[in-house]
Amino acid sequence: MSLESTSLPRTRATRDGLRGLSVLALLAAMICALPMVAVLIAALSGGTETVRHLMETVLGEYTRTTMLLVLMVSVGTFVIGVGTAWLVTMTRFPGVRILEIALVLPLAFPAYVLAYAYTNILDHPGIVQTTLRDITGWGPRDYWFPDIRSLGGAALMLTLVLYPYVYLLARAAFLQQSGTTFLAARALGSSAWAAFFKVSLPLARPAIAGGVLLAVMETIADFGTVAYFGVQTFATGIYTSWFSLFDRVGAAQLALCLLSFALLLAMLERVQRGRARYHDPARRAQAMPPAELKGWQAGFAMFACGVPVLFGALLPIFVLFTMGLGSEQNLLSPRYLSFIRNSVTLAGIAAVVTVTAAVAIGFFQRLRPSRLSRGAGYVARLGYAVPGGVIAVGLLVPFAAFDNALDAWMRDTFDVSTGLLITGSIWLLIAAYLVRFLAAALGAYEGGQAMVHQNMDAAARSLGQTPIGTLRRVHLPILAPSLLTALLIVFVDVMKELPATLIMRPFNFDTLAVQAYRLASDERLNGAAVPSLVIVAMGLLPVILICRQVGRGK
Known part of the structure; x- marks a missing residue:
């Protein structure tokens, strides 16, 4: 029964309330x-001259770096999110109860905050390269060290803070799956890895795709990380056109390009979610018995789940706190x-x-x-x-x-x-x-x-x-x-x-x-650590609520 089926007189208060709500x-x-x-209107009003200028100068570079960034973050969040979700859901190893909750913690960090922390550690005057030079006696030009302020560095920062989107949705999908089909695959001779790729992963595909697309949308929207690392994407191009070049039409046309890509991703997510249909043929859902890991397998699982928590939350908090004390x-x-x-x-x-x-x-x-x-x-x-x-x-x-x-x-x-x-x-x-x-x-x-x-x-x-x-x-x-x-x-x-x-x-x-x-x-990275820590502290509030839900998930 719905509201429409209840035959009550339409009073003036009812009409006014419905009208106000509408x-x-x-x-x-x-x-x-x-x-x-x-x-759309601002971009189309600029004519073709601005579009031609953008195509001849920066549009190709913005497109290339944005697509590469999206590709790297997609792969990184998929591997970390799905892998850790499978391990904490389908296996048992020491510390799994703590790690299944701690894996959500990086969600509290903005990617640009991680960028500040890791630049302080890994840049040329940072503790890592300074210690390396002290131990080896090398000069600044005697060795190669990966540059954190690069496209790869930006992708790493975004991956560390965005993989929880994939982890949460993939874990929920794995928890809802019946163990019947997985056990049937094992009974037919498939190994655990083969059953995972042939059965569990396809069943969880809609949820995983939704999580990856959320991470991609956050990636193309990011400005702080790519701007600080000097990576030229559409997001930095819009800001530069608006404030540095005072080109409002150029900023609008770059925004239209980014908007079109974002809406395309939103449509793809909606289509893949709407068409996905999976049914368990078993009459009764059978919970998947977790596999007990021992020896090197347990150690590998602890390492695989602990590394994202360490580098995505614990180490940045320690670094930012240390930097803040020195500011x-x-x-x-x-x-x-x-x-x-x-x-x-x-x-x-x-x-x-x-x-x-x-x-x-x-x-x-x-x-x-x-x-x-x-x-x-x-x-x-x-x-x-x-x-x-x-x-x-x-x-x-x-x-x-x-x-x-x-x-x-x-x-x-x-x-x-x-x-x-x-x-x-x-x-x-x-x-x-x-x-x-x-x-x-x-x-x-x-x-x-x-x-x-x-x-x-x-x-x-x-x-x-x-x-x-x-x-x-x-x-x-x-x-x-x-x-x-x-x-x-x-x-x-x-x-x-x-x-x-x-x-x-x-x-x-x-x-x-x-x-x-x-x-x-x-x-002034030491100074930037102080407001960054406050932002992270605020971000922990909803993450704690999410962690409570994760803890009740089983």
């Missing part, structure tokens, strides 16, 4: 669509308190606004299942596939034009300057965060909403509750844990977000992420 949901969807539309940054100084206040203010407002929009869209889809509501939900989810730099350009172009036009009109009419009324405030930045992270909040909300049966809605309506009353008195109390998770996820994502914040922040309104990036750009 307007809020459609407004959020329109805000999510605005950057994409604005980028002159004072977290209690008025300047740093201002950074923290600005970061928390942006993250808090963005989390509340984004989760409110997610509730409006999700409940609108439940109340009025139609093409309009489904379209609003689809557009809202597209924002996660759009890099922060693209969103920034897409919002700044129309609103900067509006600000300039309004200021000119006010000057001519009233001899009063309005200045940057919208682009000079934090609200446009909040809108960018809404576009970027609404999909994450919507996913958390809908996951909890699945627990609310339609009969509860019908019962509430039969007792005289309006739809808004049903949402307030029935849904929200049940969905409180899911909404809290959504709030924390958006809060921490905003704390880590760099490209949109760097491009769109109001004058003299810096955050911890911007301060870390500025200090690192000036090669």
Whole structure:
């Protein structure tokens, strides 16, 4: 039974509540669509001369490095995520209970924070090369050492922080598989490795592909890591065109290229998820008995699962803490308190606004299942596939034009300057965060909403509750844990977000992420460690919640 089947009179309060909910949901969807539309219009308005110039100069290099980065991160996250998920799910070895949770910890780190830590260790004046020269007596030109500030170094940093996406989804898929088909393959003579590649891996393919695509979307959206390492990708090209070359049309056309690639990935993920159908022919699911590993096999499993945790979380924390102790940054100084206040203010407002929009869209889809509501939900989810730099350009172009036009009109009419009324405030930045992270909040909300049966809605309506009353008195109390998770996820994502914040922040309104990036750009890595540690500490909040879910997964 649904809300539509309950024959109750349509009161004015009911109509007003539904209208308000519909307007809020459609407004959020329109805000999510605005950057994409604005980028398209701005790019097409530039003519072919700018496109030709980009093709002759930087477009080929941006395309090559972006594709190579995506390829390396895809392979790295696949190997680490799937391999560790299989080991902690299907085998038993010393420390497996700790490692299955600890493998999620690198998710708390922005990739650019890892870049700062490993540059301090592996760069020419770092402890590794300094110790090597002290032991061997070599000079700077007497040996070769891999350059961390390179395309490979950026891929390594991104792989270390993004493999948990693949690990979490692959582990969940392996836990849900019945052991019947795997045991049948073993009974027919296949080795454990052959059964894994022929049975378990194909069954988990949709989940693994979804995790890899999430990692790829984060890779093409990354700015802090590639900018610090000097890797020329579309993300760095957009920022350079906008701020260094003051070429708004070129930035919009680069953003359109990146947007097209991101939307293509989103469509591929949706298609592969929608077409995937796997059924267990057994009448009763049989849990897969974990294999007990001993000797060198247990040692290899501990090493394989421990290395990503060591290099993705434990070592960076130790390095950043050591660097922070040697810096002159004072977290209690008025300047740093201002950074923290600005970061928390942006993250808090963005989390509340984004989760409110997610509730409006999700409940609108439940109340009025139609093409309009489904379209609003689809557009809202597209924002996660759009890099922060693209969103920034897409919002700044129309609103900067509006600000300039309004200021000119006010000057001519009233001899009063309005200045940057919208682009000079934090609200446009909040809108960018809404576009970027609404999909994450919507996913958390809908996951909890699945627990609310339609009969509860019908019962509430039969007792005289309006739809808004049903949402307030029935849904929200049940969905409180899911909404809290959504709030924390958006809060921490905003704390880590760099490209949109760097491009769109109001004058003299810096955050911890911007301060870390500025200090690192000036090669003051010890100073950059302090705001980076605060960002990581904030990032541990949702990761702890995820770890609790991982611990309950079995």
